Amino acid sequence: MSYNFDEIVNRYGTSSIKWDLNAPKNQAGATRPIPMMIADMDLKCPPAIIEAMRRVAERGVYGYTSHFAEPRYLAALCDWYGRRYGTVIEEDWVLYSTGSVTGINCAVNAFSSPGDGVIIMSPVYGHFRDMIENETYRRVVDSHLINTDGYYTVNWADFEEKCAQPTNRVFILCSPANPVGRVWSEEELRRMADICKRNHVTLISDEIHSDIVRSGVTHTTILKAAADHSNIIMINGVNKSFNVAGLHCANVIIPDENLRGIFKSRFGEHLPSPFSVAALIAAYDESEDWLDALNKYLDDNIDFAMDFIKERMPGVKIRRPEGTYVLWLDFSGYGLSGEEIHRRIYDNARVLLQDGLVHDLRGGECFQRICIPVPRALLEEALTRIAAQLEPIPAACAIKV
Numbered sequence: 317m318s319y320n321f322d323e324i325v326n327r328y329g330t331s332s333i334k335w336d337l338n339a340p341k342n343q344a345g346a347t348r349p350i351p352m353m354i355a356d357m358d359l360k361c362p363p364a365i366i367e368a369m370r371r372v373a374e375r376g377v378y379g380y381t382s383h384f385a386e387p388r389y390l391a392a393l394c395d396w397y398g399r400r401y402g403t404v405i406e407e408d409w410v411l412y413s414t415g416s417v418t419g420i421n422c423a424v425n426a427f428s429s430p431g432d433g434v435i436i437m438s439p440v441y442g443h444f445r446d447m448i449e450n451e452t453y454r455r456v457v458d459s460h461l462i463n464t465d466g467y468y469t470v471n472w473a474d475f476e477e478k479c480a481q482p483t484n485r486v487f488i489l490c491s492p493a494n495p496v497g498r499v500w501s502e503e504e505l506r507r508m509a510d511i512c513k514r515n516h517v518t519l520i521s522d523e524i525h526s527d528i529v530r531s532g533v534t535h536t537t538i539l540k541a542a543a544d545h546s547n548i549i550m551i552n553g554v555n556k557s558f559n560v561a562g563l564h565c566a567n568v569i570i571p572d573e574n575l576r577g578i579f580k581s582r583f584g585e586h587l588p589s590p591f592s593v594a595a596l597i598a599a600y601d602e603s604e605d606w607l608d609a610l611n612k613y614l615d616d617n618i619d620f621a622m623d624f625i626k627e628r629m630p631g632v633k634i635r636r637p638e639g640t641y642v643l644w645l646d647f648s649g650y651g652l653s654g655e656e657i658h659r660r661i662y663d664n665a666r667v668l669l670q671d672g673l674v675h676d677l678r679g680g681e682c683f684q685r686i687c688i689p690v691p692r693a694l695l696e697e698a699l700t701r702i703a704a705q706l707e708p709i710p711a712a713c714a715i716k717v
């Protein structure tokens with residue numbers, strides 16, 4: 317089946333955070349902003365999900381729902397992991413969560429105490445820092461990644477040293493890595509897992525972006541890579557992959573019974589809606605070809621963006637991400653301050669991105685993150701607006717007479 321990802325879907329008036337809250341239509345006299353800061357797609361989700369939503373809506377009763385009451389929910393998830401990732405998941409290991417961040421938050425609370433260190437690897441999804449400091453009152457311990465021409469790798473000596481400190485109790489891994497686009501190799505993952513195990517650090521692997529990878533790249537789950545699962549929590553969901561984040565459907569997967577028991581005693585039981593149960597089943601059982609087509613469209617969007625940037629914004633450094641649908645743009649080549657870059661893009665070009673400092677307090681000043689799962693025409697319009705603010709002023713215009 318073919319899918320038309322070029323279709324522009326009007327999201328104004330849909331209670332969208334991205335379009336209605338952050339980029340409202342009715343700003344007097346101003347050019348309408350293009351919001352490309354939030355990791356949700358402006359692309360319609362798979363027809364099987366739309367049809368499943370219609371069937372649920374038509375029932376007219378939306379009472380309390382449990383995924384345990386629908387055997388296909390857990391079976392579809394386990395089949396998906398077996399089929400796509402060669403990873404065995406047992407149904408008992410799976411706990412429904414309204415979001416991956418909700419699951420991570422609970423795991424941090426369950427496996428550390430206020431004041432303890434929680435290790436992250438910046439640049440990384442900024443909400444981790446926020447949650448650690450402002451929601452769970454732990455300390456951020458940043459084992460900063462090493463940037464070699466836009467390719468980010470782990471600083472192993474530093475990571476090992478940070479894991480060895482007894483008050484650093486939890487490591488939150490972003491796999492694939494948002495915003496730097498790495499898909500960690502099996503070897504890298506095994507090494508991270510071994511270091512955590514040896515040092516009694518609980519490893520939470522946020523794999524919410526795992527279904528979005530470039531062609532030829534394979535995501536390895538932490539459960540496949542790690543020899544020992546006794547300290548491992550893996551989190552995934554259909555939210556990102558199938559563009560159903562508003563349905564709040566993620567899963568916390570904990571193979572170890574003891575670890576799962578501790579987590580559950582904090583987490584309690586979260587109930588899905590009838591829509592989220594139906595969406596997961598329709599996604600995993602009926603929408604695999606859509607996901608493959610989506611990945612192809614995103615590959616092409618990335619190629620388009622990279623060619624455009626190379627030609628029209630030569631001062632921007634960019635590396636093709638191995639996974640995710642975000643690009644991590646380094647504007648340092650223009651010699652402008654972070655503030656000036658922000659002003660030109662957000663205020664002048666009217667394109668809303670995410671400042672690099674959100675994801676990397678130490679080195680993010682001249683970076684911007686752009687989310688590209690949008691129709692190509694919109695991507696082109698956004699990049700054209702930004703490029704116009706960066707082009708050198710032609711000499712003839714610069715001289716005012």
Ligand SMILES: Cc1ncc(COP(=O)(O)O)c(C=O)c1O
Binds near residue numbers: 417490524561
């Ligand atoms: C790495 C990462 N984790 C978690 C989330 C949020 O996911 P959820 O809506 O399932 O909490 C995002 C959203 O952008 C993300 O990029």
